[in-house]
Amino acid sequence: MNGALVFSPLLGWPLVAVAGAVALLIAGLALWRGLAGWGWRALAAAVLTLALANPVVQQETRAALSDIVVVVVDRSASQRIGGRAAQTDAALAHLQSQIAALPNTELRLVEVSDAQSNDSDGGTRLLTVLSDTLAEEPAARVAGIILLTDGRVHDVDINPQLPAPTHIVLTGQPDDWDRRLIVRNAPAFAILDEPIRLTLRIDDQGAAPQTDSVPLTIAIDGGEPMRFTVPVGRDIELPVTLPHGGMNVLQFETPAAEGELTDRNNAAVVQINGVRDRLRVMLVSGEPHAGERTWRNLLKSDPAVDLVHFTILRPSDAVDPTPTEELALIAFPTRELFVDKINDFDLIIFDRDRRRGLVPDDYMQNVANYVRNGGAVLVSTGPEFAGAESIARSPLAQVLPARPSGQVFDGAFRPQLTELGQRHPVTAGLPALSGVDEDGNPLWGHWLRLLDVKPTDSAEVVMSDESGHPLLVLDRAGEGRVALLSSDQAWLWARGFEGGGPQNEFLRRLAHWLMKEPDLEEEALWAEPQGQQMRVIRRTMEDAAPPVTITLPDGSTATVTPTEVAPGRFESLWTAPEAGLYRLTDGTLEAVIAVGPAAPREFEQTIATADILSPLTTPTGGGTLAASDSMPDVRTVRANQTAFGPDWIGITPRDVARVTSLQTSPVLAAWAWLLIAAGLMLIGWLREGRRGGAKP
Structure with a gap:
């Protein structure tokens, strides 16, 4: 029980103050005039003012609240x-028993795990969790805070307000040591x-034995590792050459000591995207035409492409008196291009080219051999492809994916994707770039000419007209690739004819x-983290x-079965149990x-230390004790000790308590206040009567 005298004014404090001021003024005036009994009347006014202030006795019943640790x-x-982990469990059990033995004290236990990090490499967010916990508890009841940790936290910028002595119980051993591999410099491309x-470094932390050098292995895409011996405690520069384009996964590892x-x-893992320095493309245009600039603009717009473009302005047998040296910008270096430097090109494009004797058959045989050895040829045809001068009648026909039938269709047609083309990476998804109609057909403009061709047995037709005549035919020849576009009308899309189409993306792919x-491989398996x-x-x-079998970093396996999300594309979302290198295979x-992350923050520094948390705990009067000692x-101490x-x-x-009940009662009843005031006024009146009023 706890009692106190409080006021609960009947008319509000401003009116009570006015009433008191008026009473004081009247008492002063009576005193100045020397009226008999003025003091008794002043007391009566004071009693009435106090009655308006309504003094009451307030009694609280309190229940003691427990302290929180x-x-x-x-x-x-x-x-x-x-x-x-075992050391932490033993220390926690001991603390729980110690706190349980303290009178009127309860424990708030909070655990911090990696899953509470805001991202995959958030580290230990211990102070964030502590701050959230303190926000949920009344600060007046918190008697102490104990942090059971190795001290390696990664959110010291939080700086929570600590209302009680905060202590660190430090796990780990004084003779702990660890070796760490660091990738200091690795480009993304x-x-x-x-x-x-690549700049690497191997550091020893803690009470490490003296070691001058250690072995190091480097494996690319899980292949046969390369072995080195490297010094400890120094930056090392290692030259690495990527074996292929696209994503290369490099794994660096030094054996456990x-x-x-x-x-x-x-170990550390780095992913580097391999790109070609420059792509060399030769474009041979057999004659000037409307679509010639389409190819040139596309290739010149890519800064990574070195384009060599030749246009045959007139045939050698044309009747034209203009001297050749005045007509040609440069002499056509046939032997240099098709013999000496043909293997320097990544792609050769024949755009409406025909046999005119400028490129002998021996040189066209070189082009066929170039494809078989890994080169690439694209043939964009016009009416000349169906005639006697067609390059399909040259040795290049050995690698072409289709042969002309001799028929040319002049008339509007709308390009279509074949069933195969809906799956092929060159054409898959192209309709979505321009939209589709109610029947799912792409909203593409018409082309106005098509050559009838007969694909070879191994060729793939990915685009056609409405009647099924092949428009785009792809094939492989030896180690190389070849494509044939049986129309010279792609430029209509570039000009926006009837709305155009995805010409740039189509030709780029x-x-x-x-x-x-x-x-853009047809058969591909990859994963996106x-x-x-x-x-x-x-x-x-x-x-x-x-099904795809996934091999985990510890050697165990898991199997997932991708489901189709688009024609030719199958996906499956799988949660990895830990960071590291995963290998995937579907048997082929x-x-x-x-x-x-390549180097998780939890393992950047592993030696236990109180240096990170001590600046926060020391001002609270707390200390650090090693669990290994x-x-x-756990004891109770007075504040400021x-x-x-x-x-x-x-x-x-x-010593915090909670009010369970509150009782209030007036000091005097209203009639008592009035009786007292009336008595005082009566005394004053009698006093005045005996003295006969005011003095002369």
Whole structure:
């Protein structure tokens, strides 16, 4: 019980003040005039003013509240190495028993795990969790805070307000040591066939034994590792040449040493995208025509393309008196292009070219051999392809994906994707770039001419007209690739005729498929990391995708079956249990993917330390005790006293209570106040009567 005198004015404090002021003024006036009994009347006015102030007695019934001790337990990845998990469990059990033995004290237990990080590499967010916990508890009841951790936290910028002595119970051993591999410099992109220099470093932390050098292996896409011996504690520059275009996954690893805390930071994974330095393209236009500039503009718009373009302005047998040296900008270097430097080109385009004797058959045979050896040829045809001068009658026909029938269709037609073309990466998804009508047909403008061609047995027809005549035919010849576009009307899309079409994307994909761009392979398996998840993607020309087996970093396996999300594209979303290198295979194709950061923050620094948290805990009067020395006792201490010792930590009892009931009663009843005031006024009147009023 706890009582107090409080006021609850009947008319509000402003009116009470006015009434008191009037009473005081009248009493002063009576005193100035020397009226008898003025004092009694003043007392009566004071009693009435006090009655208006309404004094009441307030009595509270309180229940004592328990003190709260907040214990934050670090369960992050660095707390699961070197026996720290068992050490943490033992320390926690001891603290729970100590706090349970304290009178009127309860425990608030909070655990911090990696999953509470805001991103896949958030590290230990211990202070964030502590701040959120304190926000939910009344600060007046918090008697102490205990942090059970290795001290490796990554959110010291939070700086929470600590209302009570805060202590660190530090896990780990004083003789702990660890070895860490660091990739200091690794580019996101690299030029193929050119060495890049990666900067690595191997550091020993803690009480490490003296070591001058250690072995190091480097594997690309999970292949045969390259082995090196590198020094410890120094930056090392290693030259690496990427073996292929597209994503290259490089894994660096040094073997685990006896006695080190963990080998999780002995490896690092880097993903580097291999790109070609310059793409060399030769464009041979057989004659000037409306679509010639379409090819030139497309290729010149790409800064990575070196274009060599020749246009045959007139045939050699044309009747024209203009001297050749005045007509040609430069002499057509036939032998240099088709013999000496043909293998320097990544792509050769014949745009409405015909046999005129400028390129002998021996040179066209070189082009066919160039394709078989890994080159790429694109033939864009016009009416000349169906005639006697067709390049299909040259040795190049050995690698062409189709032969002309001799028939030319002059008339409007709308390009269509074949069933195969809806799956092929060159043409898949093109209708979506321009929209489709109610029947799902692309809203593309008409072309006005088409040559009838007969595809070879191995060729793939991915585009046609409405009647099924082949428009775009693709094929492989030896190690190379070849494509034939049986119309010279693609430029109509570029001009926006009848709304045009996705001409730039269409021709870009076609050219890059011919040059073996990895992103445009028909049969492909890859994975895209999304935090701790990976999206497994299988592209195929078949109707179904086989199951994919995933090999985890620890050697165990998991199987996923991708489902079709678009024609020819199958996907499956899978959650990876840990960061590291994952290998995928469906029995035919293989892929390698790195999940999570190359060097997780939890394993950047693994030696336990109180240096990070001490600037926060020391001002509260708290201290640091090592769990490896002894389990600390928990004691109660008064405020502003030292709250820790060699083997104990202290909490400050708060003695906080909660009001369970509140009773109020007036000091006097209203009639009593009036009776007292009337009595005082009567005395004053009698006093005045005896003295006979005021003095003369």
